[in-house]
Amino acid sequence: MRQNPERLAWIVLLTAFAIFCTIAVSLPLGVRAYVRGATSAQRTRLTPISGTIRVLEPGVDEPFAVTTPKDDIPEGSKIVADATSGAFLTFFENSTLRLYENTQVTLRTTRAPRFSSSTQPNTIEITLEGGRLSVGVAPAIVRPVHFELHTPQAVITLGEGSYSIQVSSEETQIVTRVGQAAVSAMGQTVTIEQRERTTVATGQPPVGPLPTVRNVIINGDFQESLDIGWLRYDYKDVAEEASGVIDIVVDNARRAVRFTRDGGNIYHGETGITQMVELDVRDFSYLELRLDVRLLEQTLSGCGYRSTECPIIVRLDYKDVHNNDRHWYHGFYYQNVDNLPVWEADLVPQNVWYPYESGNLMELLGDARPAYLTSIRIYASGWDYQSMVTNVELLAEE
Numbered sequence: 001m002r003q004n005p006e007r008l009a010w011i012v013l014l015t016a017f018a019i020f021c022t023i024a025v026s027l028p029l030g031v032r033a034y035v036r037g038a039t040s041a042q043r044t045r046l047t048p049i050s051g052t053i054r055v056l057e058p059g060v061d062e063p064f065a066v067t068t069p070k071d072d073i074p075e076g077s078k079i080v081a082d083a084t085s086g087a088f089l090t091f092f093e094n095s096t097l098r099l100y101e102n103t104q105v106t107l108r109t110t111r112a113p114r115f116s117s118s119t120q121p122n123t124i125e126i127t128l129e130g131g132r133l134s135v136g137v138a139p140a141i142v143r144p145v146h147f148e149l150h151t152p153q154a155v156i157t158l159g160e161g162s163y164s165i166q167v168s169s170e171e172t173q174i175v176t177r178v179g180q181a182a183v184s185a186m187g188q189t190v191t192i193e194q195r196e197r198t199t200v201a202t203g204q205p206p207v208g209p210l211p212t213v214r215n216v217i218i219n220g221d222f223q224e225s226l227d228i229g230w231l232r233y234d235y236k237d238v239a240e241e242a243s244g245v246i247d248i249v250v251d252n253a254r255r256a257v258r259f260t261r262d263g264g265n266i267y268h269g270e271t272g273i274t275q276m277v278e279l280d281v282r283d284f285s286y287l288e289l290r291l292d293v294r295l296l297e298q299t300l301s302g303c304g305y306r307s308t309e310c311p312i313i314v315r316l317d318y319k320d321v322h323n324n325d326r327h328w329y330h331g332f333y334y335q336n337v338d339n340l341p342v343w344e345a346d347l348v349p350q351n352v353w354y355p356y357e358s359g360n361l362m363e364l365l366g367d368a369r370p371a372y373l374t375s376i377r378i379y380a381s382g383w384d385y386q387s388m389v390t391n392v393e394l395l396a397e398e
Helices: 005-037
Strands: 039-041 044-050 053-056 064-066 070-073 078-081 086-090 096-099 103-113 122-137 145-150 155-158 161-167 171-178 181-185 188-192 196-201 207-211 231-236 245-251 254-261 269-280 286-298 312-319 325-333 345-347 354-357 372-382 385-397
Touching: 044 053, 078 086, 096 103, 155 161, 171 181, 181 196, 188 196, 188 207, 245 269, 254 269, 254 286, 254 372, 269 385, 286 312, 286 325, 286 372, 312 385, 325 354, 372 385
Parallel strands: 122 145, 325 345
Antiparallel strands: 039 103, 044 070, 044 086, 053 064, 053 078, 078 103, 086 096, 096 122, 103 122, 122 161, 145 155, 155 181, 161 171, 171 196, 181 188, 196 207, 231 269, 245 254, 254 385, 269 372, 286 354, 286 385, 312 325, 312 372
């Protein structure tokens, strides 16, 4: 080596040149990669709608209460709405979340590219641990938006549009009002478009796409035991009179529930079934009740003196938008020999199956429309009666 200094000089020169070339190429590439990939955490605006919202910021042991708008909720914060509170979140790029009661979310990621020349999207990642959200994903005006929502059952990627997501310990339900959502679980992905929905049960892949109109009644055709979805009850004013009987019958190939009370009773009795619905319908645009009824016997004329004792009555109990307890009911009768006043009831032929459709209750009830459905009750009422009901559907659409 010492005998050939020219060779050593060339080695040093070439090595230096290689290092120079590496630096000359990698430094701009590194800078370019940094400029393209660097992000900065963004703050979120929290606006309480009702009650008190609790916020737990990252690195803090105790949550604090928020009762007025707050502009600086940081990335990583957990936001909790209890049974009496709700809130509205506005993200840095104008996407929004509406938190309903008993809802808990975590702002996993709320980031924008640090440099305007970056081609990376704005990124919002949310964890919905339980409850209900309405999501509005803003249009990609300046740059694309990656909006991702995690639930215990699924990962949901939302495009520009409007969505409803509800999470329980058993399942996640996603409704697309406008836009497109990709829902992934257990290695499978379902894409739902406008006016479609999907459900994801724990440990199962997504089901669907499904239509947004759905029947929220369980076992409304009574193909299963009456104990599935329904609770029975019976009441009478006078203890010495006959009690009512509830049973499942097959009539012209239809399985139906039958209510019977006989024995010459002359005082009020009521025999029925109840199903707890427990459904938040504030954002719903359509709610319609459908069922088939058949009236065989009624000894009380019409629906009684107060029009509340029909041989079949269906009743919805609910809370309105002001949290007031309300109910809606409709009755059916086939005779009114005493010409009693009757309202909110249909006169139907005796001993035939009569189909009933309520129309859209969200429109018909106006300002008294439901915000939260509590239960549905179907019952026979009066003196002596025998009547049947089947194909009970409460159709709902967001």
